Every structure is written in structure tokens, then in C-alpha cells.
Amino acid sequence: MRPLELDLGVIAQAAGSARLHVGATDVIVGVEVGSPSSSAPNQGRLQVAVEFSPCASPVYQGRFGEKYGEQIAAAIESSLVPGCRGGPAGSSGVGGSPPASGLDLARLCILSGKTAWLLSVDALVLNDDGNVAGAVEVVTDAAGEEEIELDDSPGAAWRLDVSGVPLLVTSSQVGSQVVADLTAAEERCASASAHVAMKNVQQARKLGSQTFVCPHGGVRRAVSSKARAVSRQAQVVRAQAVSQAVTEKVANGVSAAAPGISTFDMSGDISKTVLGIILGGGAGTRLYPLTKKRAKPAVPLGANYRLIDIPVSNCLNSNITKIYCLTQFNSASLNRHLSQAYNSSVGGFSNARGFVEVLAASQSNANKSWFQGTADAVRQYMWLFEEAVREGVEDFLILSGDHLYRMDYRDFVRKHRESGAAITIAALPCAEKEASAFGLMKIDQDGRVVEFAEKPKGDALLKMKVDTSILGVDPATAASKPFIASMGIYVMSAKALRELLLNRMPGANDFGNEVIPGAKDAGFKVQAYAFDGYWEDIGTVEAFYNANLALADPTKAQFSFYDKDAPIYTMSRFLPPSKVLDADVSMSIIGDGCVIKAGSKINNSIIGIRSLVGSDCIIDSAMMMGADYYETLEECEFVPGCLPMGVGDGSIVRRAIIDKNARIGPKCQIINKDGVKEANREEQGFVIKDGIVVVIKDSNIPAGTII
Structure with a gap:
């Protein structure tokens, strides 16, 4: 096991609390004491809630973090009280006798009918570097060991007896090795994992059948009735075995990674050996x-x-x-x-x-x-x-x-x-009409670049034409895209x-x-x-315009932000939900914190955060980037024409991009009426490029303007 660092009494308001560091994994838990229920006056109760701070890892933002917390909570409850929420039926004892291992709910009673451990466990995972389930249970046990005072009488203190609680061990299979207490990097090497409640080396209790989704690398962690690689004797291999296997790129003679696991994961932690450099452009x-x-x-x-x-x-x-x-x-x-x-x-x-x-x-x-x-x-x-x-x-x-x-x-x-x-x-096949905008290459059968030309034109472009089926594409694609583009x-x-x-x-x-x-x-x-x-x-x-509008068009969309396995992250703005007041919205994406007023029609458009669309507007094939902040009516009075940010009542916006904080007055028409391809009207607050009207950031378009 990795080094453990435990602190008690870290939450002043809780009956018991503790914080545990297992390596870089950081978990804090609070437990409460209350009155037993009238139906079971001599028993305590157990309820576990596990939450992941978004700071623990970006994968825990949104629904995935909730589901994973629920799964770990179920495993903790099954470990603490057999038969509780997913544990094997009947494991809580025979004829009312205490279970072979785990907590007896009767032992959670402090004063009959008056005070009991409710064991309302609230666990917050602050940082996840592997073995979260084991860490949560250890810190829960520790939080319950704090003495609590029932009254002012001498010696009237009580602590939760956790002597019979088994240790929840997460054991994982890497090649043919079985390893406990894996780090997040090591978990990515595992082909399967099992949570096993262990009271001693000779006794291991199954936690039932359930499928866990591992947050590290998308590996499915099966908690099966056979406990997978962990035997009844619960043989546990030192965690260092993974590091040794990684170093040698071999796990007991098994050189190939398990199905679904990238073999790169067996060669080290990519987070330590690769530096990302994003070129911001000119x-x-x-x-x-x-x-x-x-x-x-x-x-x-x-x-x-x-x-x-x-x-x-x-x-x-x-x-x-x-x-x-x-x-x-x-x-x-x-x-x-x-x-x-x-x-x-x-x-x-x-x-x-x-x-x-x-x-x-x-x-x-x-x-x-x-x-x-x-x-x-x-x-x-x-x-x-x-x-x-x-x-x-x-x-x-x-x-x-x-x-x-x-x-x-x-x-x-x-x-x-x-x-x-x-x-x-990184390369992909490219059509001739687009090829001159990219670096082009020729490669041999092994994928080695034998010729490279940056944005060639004319005869130099034609010289770079190749059979792109060498990339593995079908004949039709190879015929329509005869260039290999960088x-x-x-x-x-x-x-x-x-x-x-x-x-x-x-x-x-x-x-x-x-x-x-x-x-x-x-x-x-x-x-x-x-x-x-x-x-x-x-x-x-x-x-840019076409790619954005394609996001909202199901007939064109090839990229989606709705991918739970590879989400796109951004700033948490804590904005309210958007409000649509009797408007007609079709094939569009509406950002957070928007207000779309009655009678407006929005089609195949992107409406950015904090956008305001007035009454009876038409927004068609347009992108509104929204606003950086909300403003009051009093603040609008200082703006020429008293125009609020957004699109005013009765305006029409078609085939246009409205940049942030732009103010478009009532009864405007942003439609490129004359079909102009290029125009620079910055002094008037807009530019036309490729036939697309772009209203510049922070610009004011007066009421009644027709573009």
C-alpha cells in the first residue's frame, strides 16, 4: 500500500470526520449522529453519499461523476453492512445474529430510542490518484472512531465500534499479476478490477455483480460474482509489480495489452513523458x-x-x-x-x-x-x-x-x-480543391514521408498527387481525395x-x-x-461559419460536443438555464443564460451565452456569440440609442455572425441584401467576408439599419 496520512476532526460541525491521503488520492468524510427511526428504535441506519469535486479530475464534471459516486457508495454500503444495497442476500446474519463481518445495525444504537449512529456518510473526493473506493471506506471507519459526548456526565462518551468492519480492497489484473492499491496511472494498465471486502487473508466476501466504469482510460471495472482475478485467499501482489512490469514492458510474459487497453499505457505515464504545445497562430x-x-x-x-x-x-x-x-x-x-x-x-x-x-x-x-x-x-x-x-x-x-x-x-x-x-x-486524404491550402506529402508502404511540400500550387501541386488508399481508405475516397495532407x-x-x-x-x-x-x-x-x-x-x-452551423444540423454534423467518453471542457460560468418565451426554435444550439422572447423564429443557428433575442425576430443560419456580461436597463441608458446587447425586436439576421456584446437595434435587417462578397465597413460596425456579414464585437447597429 502507498503511504497513508490521516487527520481526524477536520470538520467542526460533524459528529465525526476525517481526511485521508493515500498517495495523491485525497478524501474527506463527515458522519452524523441522530435519532433512530420509530420502526427500529434499537438500530442505527446507514446512508453513504460519495461526491467527486470537479477539481479531482475533469472526467467527474457532469453526470459521469454522479454515476461513479453512486457506484462507489453502493460498494461502501455493501462492505460496511452486508446485504445493504447490492450485497449478497442473507449475508447480514441468520435468525437476527450479527453478520460474519461488517457492522451490525443494532451496534449502531447509542441510547435506545434516543440516540443512534445514522452513519450518514458524506464523502468528498478532492483528488483522485487511484483506489478511491478503498480510501473512502478507510476514512469513513476513521471518522466513526472519534469520541462523541452524549451529555455532561463524566465518561459519557461513545465511539463507533468498527472492529468487525472488513477492509475494502480494490484489486486489479495487469497481465497475469493481481495488484492492490493502484495509482490512476496504474489503473489504466488494468484489464479488470474487483472490489473485495476482506476481514483477513483467509476471508474475502463478494460484493455482488455490478459493472463499474473506470474514470482512468475508459476501462470497465467488473465487480463480478467470481471476483475476477482475486481468489478466495485474496492473494495481493505488491503495487510495485506494476511499475516493474511497466519498466520491462512485460507483465509476467504477457507483452500485449488487454483488449480495449492501449499498449502505450503499458510503457509509462503519458502525462509525465509528453508535453503539449498549442500554437496560437499569428x-x-x-x-x-x-x-x-x-x-x-x-x-x-x-x-x-x-x-x-x-x-x-x-x-x-x-x-x-x-x-x-x-x-x-x-x-x-x-x-x-x-x-x-x-x-x-x-x-x-x-x-x-x-x-x-x-x-x-x-x-x-x-x-x-x-x-x-x-x-x-x-x-x-x-x-x-x-x-x-x-x-x-x-x-x-x-x-x-x-x-x-x-x-x-x-x-x-x-x-x-x-x-x-x-x-x-498527423495526416488525412484531401481533395484537389482544398489541397493547395495544406502541406502535402508522399509516403512509402511503411508510412515514412519521402517527399513533403508546403502549400504547393500549379504543377507542384499535381506532382503531389498519390493513391491515398495507402492510408487505408476505400477506393471511392481515394479517387475523390488523391492528396495526403498534413x-x-x-x-x-x-x-x-x-x-x-x-x-x-x-x-x-x-x-x-x-x-x-x-x-x-x-x-x-x-x-x-x-x-x-x-x-x-x-x-x-x-x-468557421460552416463548421459552427453544421454542429446544429443533424444532416451535416460530423462533430458533436455530446460525447461522454471524450468531453470538451470549458469554463464553468454558473449561468442560469436559457429561457424561451413562446418562440419557434429548430435545428439550433442555445447556450447558457439566454433569453429568447415571444414570436421569434430561430432556425439552424448557434445562440451563444447570455444572448438576448427580442420579440418577433428571425434568426436564420446565423451565429450569435452572445455577451460577456448581463447589463441592467439603467446601464443601457449610457449607450448611444439606449440599445441593449443582443438583437432588437422585429429584426432579421440571416447568414451572419454577430460577435460578442454587439447591439442590434429594433427593425434591423442583417441579410447582405445586395449579395456582396467582400466589404470592409468597420466604421459602421460590420465586415462582409465570403458573403457572410460579421458584426464586430462591441458594435452598435442603429434601429432600422439594413445591411
Whole structure:
């Protein structure tokens, strides 16, 4: 077992309380004393509630945390009182006799008919680094051992007798080994786990049949009637066995991971060996004016989110918890969002040394220039990244901040390491009309990149045409998409990246144009990783607009925020539910805290947080980004025209993007009446790009305006 640190009496208001650290797992419990029920005046009662703080891990936000808490509570109750909530029938004793192990409810009575241990156990998991169920039960037992005073009489103190309570042991199978007290990283290596109530080595009680969902790596933890790998003698192997197996990449001769487990998980903890680097991009001219007052990764997405939430969430879901975001333009809102949504006080999301931080461009005595490109941005902070290398980081995962996709980076990293490559590029097939916007490559049968060209045009583009069936796509897809495009997502070994940026190419500024072709020509192994999921570059206004509206259209949606296995995280804003007052809403996504008034019609649109849509409005194929705050009527009086934020009564918005805090007066028409493709009317508060009207952030559109 890992070291245990126990503190008693940590909650002043509780009859008994305790806090337990098992390694990095941190649990606090309070228990209460009250009056017994009239139907059982000589018995106590048991009720267990287990809650997970969102700070324990991002996977516990929402319904998953509730379900997992209920499952652990059921296991604790079955361990404390056999036959209670899911335990084997009849295990609480024969003919009223006490159970063979566990608590006898009659022993919970303190004063007959007056006082009893209700054992209303409220457990809060502050940090989860594995073996939560065992930790909750141990700290529950300890909380009940506090002496409580019944009155002022000398010696009138009582404590809960937990001498017969078995120890709840979570044992897990890794290869052919059975291991107890696993850390979160070790749990990801397990093919199955069982909760077993043990009073001594010779006695182990089954807790019934139930399926648990493990929060670490999506492994299903079966609590079966056979207790899986744990025998009746409950042989428990030292936890160090997992570490030894990991180091040797062998668990008792079993080299392959169990079904459903990534073999990468057997080679170490990815959270310690991979550093995520998100490139915030340049000035964001393609997305302008959405980037006029914010960095590109901070642009709102899908009603509640921002673009940066996509790569950060993919990292966290892949257990990559050390993340930097490099930016140099308008980084204030990005920094604010990251610090509030992914605060390091969260504990690094199951890794006590995790973080999500912005690295803004800065000048120094050694370097007096701003970032000159993607590679130069990484080079300028190489001194910081080398500190991570000294702490065990082996590879850098380099990501873009303006892509919409969902990827498990663990498989990406595993393939990179298996191939022995210096650089691995995520790639996918691409049609000719889109190909010139991407880096294109040719690969051999082993996936090694033999030729690379960044955004080629004309004859150079045609030279990069290949048979993309080599990526494993069907013949029809290969025919329609004859190019292999780089997604701008790379895994680079730390040693290779340092050598390339500091020694071989100290003047190279861009990964696509210079570093990758140069690395290939210099003999470094550059590998392609075929990605077969949905991916969209939303770096232009048109692509951004189309990708957002597709989220609300079931006939077009290829990306969904409603994925319980790989959720997209964002800032917790604690907004009220949206209010729809006799309005017609179809095929749309409504963010938190919105008010949509009577008579309005909304179709195929994204309505962002705190949006106000007035009466009798038409919002069709539009994106409203919402507002940063609510305002009162008194505050509106200081605005020209006294316009509130949002869309005024009787207005029409069609094929448009309304940026945050914009004020559109009553009876306006934002419809691109003349079908203009491009227009710059910033002084009037809007721009037209690709035929899409973009109302600029904080702009005022007077009542009756027609665009």
C-alpha cells in the first residue's frame, strides 16, 4: 500500500470526520449522529453519499461523476453492512445474529430510542490518484472512531465500534499479476478490477455483480460474482509489480495489452513523458474581424466554448496534462479563459504537476524580435521546454489552435514511438480543391514521408498527387481525395526537435515550410500517422461559419460536443438555464443564460451565452456569440440609442455572425441584401467576408439599419 496520512476532526460541525491521503488520492468524510427511526428504535441506519469535486479530475464534471459516486457508495454500503444495497442476500446474519463481518445495525444504537449512529456518510473526493473506493471506506471507519459526548456526565462518551468492519480492497489484473492499491496511472494498465471486502487473508466476501466504469482510460471495472482475478485467499501482489512490469514492458510474459487497453499505457505515464504545445497562430488575418480584439484560439465556438477548448480537451482526455499555448496577438482574453477554465489549482487533472498556461511572445536581451513563425515560437521558449525534458518529458505534441476534431493522442504518440521516428505528422486524404491550402506529402508502404511540400500550387501541386488508399481508405475516397495532407499536428522527439531548431536549422521559422522538409532531407525519420476521424481547419471566416452551423444540423454534423467518453471542457460560468418565451426554435444550439422572447423564429443557428433575442425576430443560419456580461436597463441608458446587447425586436439576421456584446437595434435587417462578397465597413460596425456579414464585437447597429 502507498503511504497513508490521516487527520481526524477536520470538520467542526460533524459528529465525526476525517481526511485521508493515500498517495495523491485525497478524501474527506463527515458522519452524523441522530435519532433512530420509530420502526427500529434499537438500530442505527446507514446512508453513504460519495461526491467527486470537479477539481479531482475533469472526467467527474457532469453526470459521469454522479454515476461513479453512486457506484462507489453502493460498494461502501455493501462492505460496511452486508446485504445493504447490492450485497449478497442473507449475508447480514441468520435468525437476527450479527453478520460474519461488517457492522451490525443494532451496534449502531447509542441510547435506545434516543440516540443512534445514522452513519450518514458524506464523502468528498478532492483528488483522485487511484483506489478511491478503498480510501473512502478507510476514512469513513476513521471518522466513526472519534469520541462523541452524549451529555455532561463524566465518561459519557461513545465511539463507533468498527472492529468487525472488513477492509475494502480494490484489486486489479495487469497481465497475469493481481495488484492492490493502484495509482490512476496504474489503473489504466488494468484489464479488470474487483472490489473485495476482506476481514483477513483467509476471508474475502463478494460484493455482488455490478459493472463499474473506470474514470482512468475508459476501462470497465467488473465487480463480478467470481471476483475476477482475486481468489478466495485474496492473494495481493505488491503495487510495485506494476511499475516493474511497466519498466520491462512485460507483465509476467504477457507483452500485449488487454483488449480495449492501449499498449502505450503499458510503457509509462503519458502525462509525465509528453508535453503539449498549442500554437496560437499569428495575427489571425483570415479570421478577422473575429480576431480584432482576441487571439485566434480565444474565438467563441459552438455557443459555450472557445477554439482553444478543442486541443486542450483532447490533451486532457489523452492524459496529457502539461500544456503550453504560444501566442503573441491579443492574448488577454485567451489568458483569462485558460486561467479560469483550467486553473492549476485543479491539481493538473489527475496529475499533481499538470498545468495549462499561456506563453506570450516577449523580448529579451538575447532575443529582441517577436515570434517569426511556428518553429521560431517554439525555439524562443526552448529553454523552458528543456526544463520539462529534465523532468522526464520525451516527446513534444505540437498542435494548432484553430482546428475542430476529436483525437486520442495516446495512439498517436504510441505509433510515433513504435516507428522510432524523429517527427510524426498527423495526416488525412484531401481533395484537389482544398489541397493547395495544406502541406502535402508522399509516403512509402511503411508510412515514412519521402517527399513533403508546403502549400504547393500549379504543377507542384499535381506532382503531389498519390493513391491515398495507402492510408487505408476505400477506393471511392481515394479517387475523390488523391492528396495526403498534413493536419498541422506533430509529435516530435525532444532530442530531435532541439537538434533541429538549435543546431541544424537555427534560422528556420516555420515547421511546414522549413523544419519538416529540412529534417527529411537531413536524414531524420519523418513518419505519417493516418487519422480517419472528422477534422476541419476553421481558420477562415467561411470555414468557421460552416463548421459552427453544421454542429446544429443533424444532416451535416460530423462533430458533436455530446460525447461522454471524450468531453470538451470549458469554463464553468454558473449561468442560469436559457429561457424561451413562446418562440419557434429548430435545428439550433442555445447556450447558457439566454433569453429568447415571444414570436421569434430561430432556425439552424448557434445562440451563444447570455444572448438576448427580442420579440418577433428571425434568426436564420446565423451565429450569435452572445455577451460577456448581463447589463441592467439603467446601464443601457449610457449607450448611444439606449440599445441593449443582443438583437432588437422585429429584426432579421440571416447568414451572419454577430460577435460578442454587439447591439442590434429594433427593425434591423442583417441579410447582405445586395449579395456582396467582400466589404470592409468597420466604421459602421460590420465586415462582409465570403458573403457572410460579421458584426464586430462591441458594435452598435442603429434601429432600422439594413445591411
